[in-house]
Amino acid sequence: MYKSIIIGTGPSGLTAAIYLARANLKPLVIEGVQPGGQLTTTTEVENFPGFPEGILGPDLMDNMRKQAERFGAEFTSGWVEEVDFSKRPFTLKVDGGQTYQAETVIISTGASARYLGIPGEQENVGRGVSTCATCDGFFFRGKKIAVVGGGDSAMEEAGFLTRFASDVTLVHRREELRASKIMQDRVRSNEKVKWALNRLPLSVATDESGAVKGLMVRNNATNQEELVEADGVFIAIGHTPNTAFLGGQVKTDANGYIVVKPGTTQTNVPGVFACGDVQDTRYRQAITAAGSGCMAAMDCEKYLEGEMIHDWSVTLDN
Incomplete structure (x- = not known):
């Protein structure tokens, strides 16, 4: 007791x-x-x-x-x-x-x-893969970042990370986003944000030294695999x-x-x-x-x- x-x-x-x-x-x-x-x-x-x-x-x-x-x-x-x-x-x-x-x-x-459940994800948490922009964005000053997600939280993370990154690529498996229009408009007006919509994440890619180099995705329109180059991958799916x-x-x-x-x-x-x-x-x-x-x-x-x-x-x- x-x-x-x-x-x-x-x-x-x-x-x-x-x-x-x-x-x-x-x-x-x-x-x-x-x-x-x-x-x-x-x-x-x-x-x-x-x-x-x-x-x-x-x-x-x-x-x-x-x-x-x-x-x-x-x-x-x-x-x-x-x-x-x-x-x-x-x-x-x-x-x-x-x-x-x-x-x-x-x-x-x-x-x-929530994680994507793809190869290379869990192995690199804290070493290039993150779920918290506020916590880890500072470590990616002047580097390329990929943000995965299509909701308001992903828009917030992408916008915040542009303060540090040279550019931010927003990856979403569908062509349409779930985020509110005001959040989408805010991110779309940011020159540092690139878009990789209708792309299905397949794995976190690393180089010979084990450092994260990007996110492998499948282009759903062409069914071709592509590499979204990034030094950091932020998962923002809730x-x-x-x-x-x-x-x-x-x-x-x-x-x-x-x-x-x-x-x-x-x-x-x-x-x-x-x-x-x-x-x-x-x-x-x-x-x-x-x-x-x-x-x-x-x-x-x-x-x-x-x-x-x-x-x-x-x-x-x-």
């Missing part, structure tokens, strides 16, 4: 663990299959405050974990398969048959970037929030992201809080995730102290 259990790590979960542990609440942190979250697949992190020379993503997460452990947070590995938020204490079932109970739960399971295990017990939006009361981390279930990318459809940055982890811990602490009144269900329903 725990005062609080945190599901997931990453910047949000580990920050929540640090704050709760310092409050002497001895939280249990359940790490998933990728402890540390998406930053463990990132090489250099240059935009997290406090590291003027940058820091490796895995090192940043390891430092956060050690900090939480220092104050008394407990860690266990496992995959939460089922939760019961219908009665108190809350019950969490983890793969392997282990069951935990808690008075409060913080969900920080993140959102997984994210999937890791909320399936909740079984619909926490309110989510149409895309599966947890809905929280604006300005807080409170879900529609009293005593259950959400932080990080699992409830963030807009920013998805390490620093904003860490900030929301701090908020979740403070909201959780106030709830345990009886200072938080659950009177906002109408806000969430609307």
